[in-house]
Amino acid sequence: MPRLYSFFCPFLINIKMNIIVIALITLGVIAAVSAVILFFVAKKFHVFEDPRIDEVEEALPAANCGGCGFPGCRGFANACVSADSLEKLNCPVGGNETMKKVADILGKVAVETAPTVAVVRCGGTCDHRPRTSDYDGVKHCFIAHNLYSGESGCSYGCLGLGDCEVSCEFDAIHINPVSKLPEVDEEKCTSCGACVKACPKLLIELRKKGPKSRRIYVSCRNEERGPIAKKNCEVSCIACGKCEKVCPHEAITISNNLAFIHDDKCKLCRKCVEVCPTNAIVELNFPPRKVKMEEPLTPKVELVS
Amino acid sequence: MGGIHPKENKFSAGKKIIVAELPKQVVIPLSHYIGTPSEAVVKKGDLVKAGQLIGKANGFISANVHASVSGKVSKVDVQLDATGYRRPAVFIDVEGDEWLEGIDCCSELIRECTLSTEEIKKRIQDAGIVGLGGATFPAHVKLSPPPGKKADCLIINAVECESYLTNDHALMLEKGEEIMVGIGITMKVLDVKKAYIGIENNKPDAIDHLGKLAKNYPGVEIVPLKVRYPQGGEKQLIDAIIRRQVPSGRIPIEVGAVVQNVGTIFAIYEAVQKNKPMVERVITVTGKSAPNPGNYWVRVGTMLAEVAEVSGGVPADTGKIVGGGPMMGRSFMTLDIPTAKGSAGILYIKREEALRKPIKNCIRCTKCVTVCPMGLEPFLLMNQSERNMWPEMEANRTMDCIECGSCSYTCPSNRPLLDYIRFGKTTVGGIIRNRVTVKK
Numbered sequence: 106m107p108r109l110y111s112f113f114c115p116f117l118i119n120i121k122m123n124i125i126v127i128a129l130i131t132l133g134v135i136a137a138v139s140a141v142i143l144f145f146v147a148k149k150f151h152v153f154e155d156p157r158i159d160e161v162e163e164a165l166p167a168a169n170c171g172g173c174g175f176p177g178c179r180g181f182a183n184a185c186v187s188a189d190s191l192e193k194l195n196c197p198v199g200g201n202e203t204m205k206k207v208a209d210i211l212g213k214v215a216v217e218t219a220p221t222v223a224v225v226r227c228g229g230t231c232d233h234r235p236r237t238s239d240y241d242g243v244k245h246c247f248i249a250h251n252l253y254s255g256e257s258g259c260s261y262g263c264l265g266l267g268d269c270e271v272s273c274e275f276d277a278i279h280i281n282p283v284s285k286l287p288e289v290d291e292e293k294c295t296s297c298g299a300c301v302k303a304c305p306k307l308l309i310e311l312r313k314k315g316p317k318s319r320r321i322y323v324s325c326r327n328e329e330r331g332p333i334a335k336k337n338c339e340v341s342c343i344a345c346g347k348c349e350k351v352c353p354h355e356a357i358t359i360s361n362n363l364a365f366i367h368d369d370k371c372k373l374c375r376k377c378v379e380v381c382p383t384n385a386i387v388e389l390n391f392p393p394r395k396v397k398m399e400e401p402l403t404p405k406v407e408l409v410s
Numbered sequence: 411m412g413g414i415h416p417k418e419n420k421f422s423a424g425k426k427i428i429v430a431e432l433p434k435q436v437v438i439p440l441s442h443y444i445g446t447p448s449e450a451v452v453k454k455g456d457l458v459k460a461g462q463l464i465g466k467a468n469g470f471i472s473a474n475v476h477a478s479v480s481g482k483v484s485k486v487d488v489q490l491d492a493t494g495y496r497r498p499a500v501f502i503d504v505e506g507d508e509w510l511e512g513i514d515c516c517s518e519l520i521r522e523c524t525l526s527t528e529e530i531k532k533r534i535q536d537a538g539i540v541g542l543g544g545a546t547f548p549a550h551v552k553l554s555p556p557p558g559k560k561a562d563c564l565i566i567n568a569v570e571c572e573s574y575l576t577n578d579h580a581l582m583l584e585k586g587e588e589i590m591v592g593i594g595i596t597m598k599v600l601d602v603k604k605a606y607i608g609i610e611n612n613k614p615d616a617i618d619h620l621g622k623l624a625k626n627y628p629g630v631e632i633v634p635l636k637v638r639y640p641q642g643g644e645k646q647l648i649d650a651i652i653r654r655q656v657p658s659g660r661i662p663i664e665v666g667a668v669v670q671n672v673g674t675i676f677a678i679y680e681a682v683q684k685n686k687p688m689v690e691r692v693i694t695v696t697g698k699s700a701p702n703p704g705n706y707w708v709r710v711g712t713m714l715a716e717v718a719e720v721s722g723g724v725p726a727d728t729g730k731i732v733g734g735g736p737m738m739g740r741s742f743m744t745l746d747i748p749t750a751k752g753s754a755g756i757l758y759i760k761r762e763e764a765l766r767k768p769i770k771n772c773i774r775c776t777k778c779v780t781v782c783p784m785g786l787e788p789f790l791l792m793n794q795s796e797r798n799m800w801p802e803m804e805a806n807r808t809m810d811c812i813e814c815g816s817c818s819y820t821c822p823s824n825r826p827l828l829d830y831i832r833f834g835k836t837t838v839g840g841i842i843r844n845r846v847t848v849k850k
Contacts, residue, residue, distance in 0.1 A: 238494075238743035241730075241766055243826045248833050253743060254494030329496065333488070 172297025258337030436711030445471035474538035537681035542673035572735025592679030697758030729764030788817035
């Protein structure tokens with residue numbers, strides 16, 4: 106090496122060649138040559154990306170939750186830019202506000218969608234649904250589900266092991282240690298759908314949030330005959346049909362021994378909640394009902410002569 | 411390759427099989443572990459005789475179901491099974507013990523079989539015979555190789571590698587001659603000249619007994635094997651006896667072997683020679699705390715609680731009751747479930763031994779890799795399963811896992827390897843099935 110340098114820089118022959126200087130010069134030359142090569146390669150192989158994708162991505166909430174059905178916020182931004190219309194595209198985390206921003210950037214029309222929220226369709230707390238066996242295995246809903254039906258007599262009910270809690274990236278669903286059922290925090294829930302996929306019993310559903318966050322739903326997924334369902338859980342749906350008959354908006358259908366309230370037809374009149382004999386139908390965020398005050402009874406007075 | 415040697419604990423070995431008393435009611439499940447449930451052909455109020463058809467097979471991978479007792483059908487309703495789900499079953503109130511005409515109930519040995527291969531297969535199918543090795547796969551399906559594939563030998567699985575269980579052992583000692591005739595019949599159906607009976611050498615009396623009988627049956631060879639779990643797995647047994655390895659993802663017929671459990675062979679003998687369908691089986695009731703460890707002839711449909719009573723009741727310090735052996739058996743959530751064709755044993759485990767130990771981190775000792783009989787890497791599969799890495803699990807051949815439990819048994823950190831691998835198998839299996847449907 107020193108010979109090479111002495112060929113190019115004759116004045117260095119007389120100075121004792123320091124290894125460090127040799128190293129510095131060598132690396133410096135390699136760095137400079139690489140930089141030049143990289144500069145030209147980057148120019149030649151540059152991928153053209155629509156600059157609007159960056160703009161749209163800026164407007165998104167950056168949660169990268171996959172709730173939109175695309176891989177991360179960049180994937181969604183890509184889809185928005187390349188789509189003809191924003192009809193089927195919706196960011197559940199950002200909601201209508203974000204979609205409006207995206208529409209403005211792209212010069213397209215945003216379609217307003219009703220906000221949805223996760224709803225857990227099981228009311229089988231430890232009080233209502235007695236446990237008949239003690240599960241000792243891995244505390245993971247899918248693994249328990251793979252092994253058997255669950256700790257209670259209802260094979261459709263919540264296992265309480267928290268797969269939904271673990272899957273939520275927004276800290277919006279937690280298992281209540283007393284009731285052993287999951288509870289959804291409405292403020293934090295972004296309706297991304299991760300918990301829906303995580304539940305092996307398919308108990309969680311994304312339903313319309315409703316005006317003033319009010320909603321009514323059947324908190325049961327049991328498809329066994331009424332007497333069997335009731336034996337294993339006090340608040341199960343026994344498919345008696347009373348709710349279906351009383352509903353003035355034809356929003357309730359019963360199939361496979363289970364009632365279901367369709368949230369596009371439900372007008373939140375609460376008649377079904379009143380008639381349900383097992384209290385399987387749940388109403389959320391409603392004001393307490395006015396209790397009719399009864400007339401004070403006049404006591405019968407016996408005339409004593 | 412691989413394998414472990416847990417303590418054998420064969421407390422009920424060598425005990426004569428006791429015929430359990432007939433119960434007052436039987437509940438015969440119409441659904442099977444593998445395949446589609448059968449359709450009921452009887453209804454409430456019907457009088458049935460033992461051996462009468464009560465459920466017809468539904469599809470190719472399904473089996474006929476027969477009444478195991480005589481009496482009146484009280485209802486066709488759902489009944490809780492070992493998995494905790496309620497499935498269709500036929501409830502019969504027992505009256506007497508009358509068998510259907512045409513069924514030979516006497517225990518005289520019948521050696522000759524003059525039926526053709528097709529007639530034999532039909533009898534096996536009609537009798538609702540399923541594999542008694544644990545998987546309860548319909549026998550007539552296994553004995554009908556797909557076109558283009560032919561077996562060149564029959565392997566009888568008399569290994570009984572699970573600890574505690576001794577029902578196959580007892581059957582071999584008491585019904586050795588019948589088993590030999592059954593082997594001859596099965597060899598005829600498959601058109602093979604050679605049969606091997608694999609027996610582990612912790613059963614020397616069975617090896618002697620069958621060895622003497624085999625002298626009269628050319629082509630049948632007894633192969634004593636070293637004691638190792640899970641040597642009773644089909645693929646492991648084929649490797650141990652004829653040194654052929656079934657390729658990943660394939661079935662034994664691809665290497666020319668058909669494996670049948672010795673209990674299934676006995677059932678084939680009864681079906682073909684005596685016209686008797688599969689309605690009873692030997693069950694081992696055992697455990698360190700069991701009052702009378704033993705083997706019992708039990709009719710299908712008898713509630714397990716009654717079987718436990720007959721053998722002295724459930725011990726007070728029981729923590730878990732396992733259906734089958736301690737490695738692959740499933741813990742019962744209640745004993746109010748009926749005996750199914752596949753129920754092999756009732757095992758009582760003491761409370762101190764029953765609870766799982768706390769899980770620690772993987773230390774990459776690779777003991778699990780050493781013991782895996784299918785050559786897999788259980789620690790890696792569990793890692794991937796925890797992270798939901800399904801394509802990677804498929805590439806690492808998770809579908810080859812036979813769920814023997816050797817990995818979880820050996821792990822020094824008490825990691826629940828098999829639970830996570832099973833989770834992976836279920837999910838990957840679902841993905842593969844969906845792929846096939848989409849392709850169509």
